[in-house]
Amino acid sequence: MELVEKMLSGSDLSLARLITLVEREAAEVPRIMSLIYPHLGNAYLVGVTGPPGGGKSTLVDRLTAVMRAKGFSVGIIAADPTSPFSGGAVLGDRIRMQQHYLDKGVFIRSMATRGSAGGLPRAARGVIKLLDAYGKDFVVVETVGVGQTELDIMEATDTTVVVLVPEAGDTIQTMKAGLLEIADIFVVNKADREGADYLAVELEQMLRMSPKDSGWQPPILTTQAIHDIGIQELYQEIERHRDVLQETGQLSLKRQEQRKREFIQNIEQGIRATILKLAEKDGQLVSFLERVEKGELDPYSASMEILSNRTLLQTWLSELEKEG
Ligand SMILES: Nc1nc2c(ncn2[C@@H]2O[C@H](COP(=O)(O)OP(=O)(O)O)[C@@H](O)[C@H]2O)c(=O)[nH]1
Ligand SMILES: [Mg+2]
Structure with a gap:
């Protein structure tokens, strides 16, 4: 398939076209996936999820800047099932991530659902693969909310960052929705607001009640994404998690699970x-x-x-x- 060849040799335009095919669940998708398969597994996949308005896009924007400064290329997927038609969130993300739109080392794609249940996770997984095959060092996937769709998408990533904010309301309730189990790293963003420290302490207590036996205890970081505070630390924790996953063989086990x-x-x-x-x-x-x-x-x-x-x-x- 010529489009795949072109994409693999670095054509942004072909990548965008392939993404569109994957989003539409076109008949060519299985063929595309099998052609890119030998080129997969080099990107490190970071999921960022949490309630809307928590500052995820801002955080992803700043995190991307850190990755770029270290010389890594980045693919960003904003999977937002809440904006089927308006594109409102998409436009907002465009503004929040505008510093990267002209950077050749960054590829940004916003995806909205087209109503088909289960469609978004499948499409998102396909787009992650395309960006991996394309050669991105990091693929960062932002999902909004805490539903099954988000959990399904997060299953396909290596490190999951859960972003919470002081005004999130009933934290415990949010945790019950499954965030506690999927988080590898907690971020309490908007730490410039009141209640951030309290939320961090509350989280820590919850984590202590249910310690993980995987050799990784999810750290809790406080950040101020708009002020670019705490982002280096977040990047370092992502790297540390990746190292632990690699050293313990959990990364390959995780990916094995994903393929199955x-x-x-x-x-x-x-x-x-x-x-x-x-x-x-x-x-x-x-x-x-x-x-x-x-x-x-x-x-x-x-x-x-x-x-x-x-x-x-x-x-x-x-x-x-x-x-x-
Ligand atoms: N006060 C404060 N506002 C923030 C911070 N980070 C992001 N915001 C603001 O929160 C709003 C939502 O941010 P956005 O990144 O779109 O959140 P998302 O919906 O989780 O992607 C925007 O107006 C941001 O400027 C922060 O650290 N402190
Ligand atoms: Mg967003």
Whole structure:
């Protein structure tokens, strides 16, 4: 594929085009992914997540400046499912990261969801890979919020930075949403505001209650992204985490896990698509569906009946094959 060749030899334009294909889940995606596969694994992947307005984009902007000063190239993905149409967040990020828009060593892409559940994490993972193959030393992924979408995206990164702010309200509540488990590094941003120290102490107490057995205790940093304070320290902690992951073999284990998960998820996705297609046309499946919907048949028995009926499954598969 010519586009991939061009991208691999450094064409920004081809990279942008490939990203668009991945975002649209175009038919060429599996081919693209297999072509870039030999070029993967060199970028270090940093996820930045937390509640909206916490200063993530500002932080990413400053962190990028630190990485650039050290001579590293950076790819930035802002995955924001909250702005499907307006592009408001995208524009805001453009302003916050404008110092990097003219820098050839930085590639920035904002992604908004197009409504398809599960689509954004898949697309984001694909874009991460493109930036990795393109040769970026760091790929930084910013996600907004604390939902399943964000957790799914963060699973694909090496170091996850969770950004919190003093005014975040009920911290404990936020933690319950899964942030506590995924954070490798905590950042209490807007430390120029009241309550930052208190939040840091509160976090520390929570972490002490549930110590991790992985050999890495997530540090808690305080930053003032707008004043460029604490960013060097954040960069150093990312490096320290990376070193620990590498030395203990956890990095390769983590990536092994990621590949396995992706493999299974892709199969699941394919099977699900097949079933949905069948549900539109196969008489038997339709009648099962109707009875389940009406409550005449319980979903468990119905699915067991289908899964144990090999003849039925085989007929369906060959019907789909015929269609191509
Ligand atoms: N007071 C204060 N404001 C900040 C700090 N960092 C970012 N902000 C502001 O917080 C707002 C949201 O920042 P943004 O980076 O867009 O947050 P995001 O939604 O998490 O990406 C902006 O107006 C920033 O200027 C900080 O350290 N202190
Ligand atoms: Mg942002």
